[in-house]
Amino acid sequence: MNLLQNLRTLLFYLALCLSAVVWCVASILVGPFLSFRGRYRFVAQRWCRAAVWLARTIVGIDYRISGLEQVPERPCVILANHQSTWETFFLTAQFEPMTQVLKRELLHVPCFGWAIRLLKPIAIDRDNPKEALRQVASQGLERLQQGVWVLIFPEGTRAPVGEPGKFSRSGAALAASAGVPVLPIAHNAGSFWPRLGWKKHPGTIDVVIGPPMWLEGEGPRAVAALNQRAEAWVQAQVRELEAQLPAPRS
Template sequence: MILIRSLLFTLVFYLWSVIMCLLLVPTLVGPRHWLTFGFKVWSTTTIALLRVICGVRVEIRGRQHLPHGAALIAAKHQCMLDTVVPFTLMDDACLVLKKELTRIPFYGWYCLRGKMIVVDREAQAAALRKLVTDSRARMAEQRQLMIFPEGHRMEPGAAPDYKPGVAALYRDLDMPCVPMATNSGVHWPAHGIIRRPGVVVFEFLEPIPAGLKRGAFMAELQNRVEAASNALLEAGI
């Protein structure tokens, strides 16, 4: 039964995504807030489909830690759902994405039109400079910037692999960083189509204050995110 429901969800999700891609074509030349609204519709509907078809419910914790206006969020990344839910959670989400995603027809165009921050991981130092420059611009627009510090999806419980990009943003933007934990990979694995019933939790943690040294910040971020994410795994929800 789980396999059948997972197959049905996958079919409906991609069909709905194609329909949304076509409906959003006018946003490529219209005001950006049209596209922001479209992202919210797509995100909200995807969450509803996941609940109705697969029995996977999304629960948000710690909303009080997410400030209004400009914000820096450093999130655990375990599956595709992590890039869908932010558009429902935040007023004007801005994700840090790898360059390869912009080559996907329609999706890549909308990411560029939505002024997501695109990083070419092969460029290394140049990519880091661009990340910082673009992030300053998005903060000036009062957007909520979400970065995945490990740079790619991680299996639940896997050893952490935090990259320096988030520390560069934290130092340059000189603002608190809101860690976010999740157990999303338990119910939506990074590979395969199985969607396991249960509760996907996205938990905003207490902000890390601005001004810490790089090493102290990275240690604090990793400790908080990993401890909270592992606690969700142990809870078995």
């Protein structure tokens, strides 16, 4: 069974890489001639849907989502826990159009990085956190005013299952300055798509969308309180989801 699953995982990566090359080349050729919304659908959304489909079809990673009724009509700041690559694919496919905060180095990856540039990402320098915060605040506000969802993984990097990272306040601060809520999202993708290594485990990822959370009050303390509420909700949901799963797999 393990050998069969390993072969499926290898096939998945081959299919994903091949689709990425084809999609990136097509995006670079076609993307500049499309509107931003059309570009998002063509460059990001369709390929990410394909990636989620490949994961389900080849390695058996399915998903179920609850709380869709919580999603507000107008774009806001999405705060999600980060355990794997899967949630990046899924959330990019789910919300449209959307931009996200990512490390600047990704823009330099041949083909892939060139395609990402077409989507107006908020590409930050992690070695300069003060400048990164200013960049998230200014560019994030601009994107929200343009009707674009902003995805932030406030833990900053992928965290091991059972070891959540502390939430940065950048998402809460952006929501406060833009006058929009934060939308907390929790999932247990890391239990099926580990953050390290190449192995994949079949099963069903649970994605839970929480209630929009608004700033209550004014000033830095109110922003900190909003961030703490979002962090507490996400971490409580993740603990509950992980507790429902069998013992961790190696």
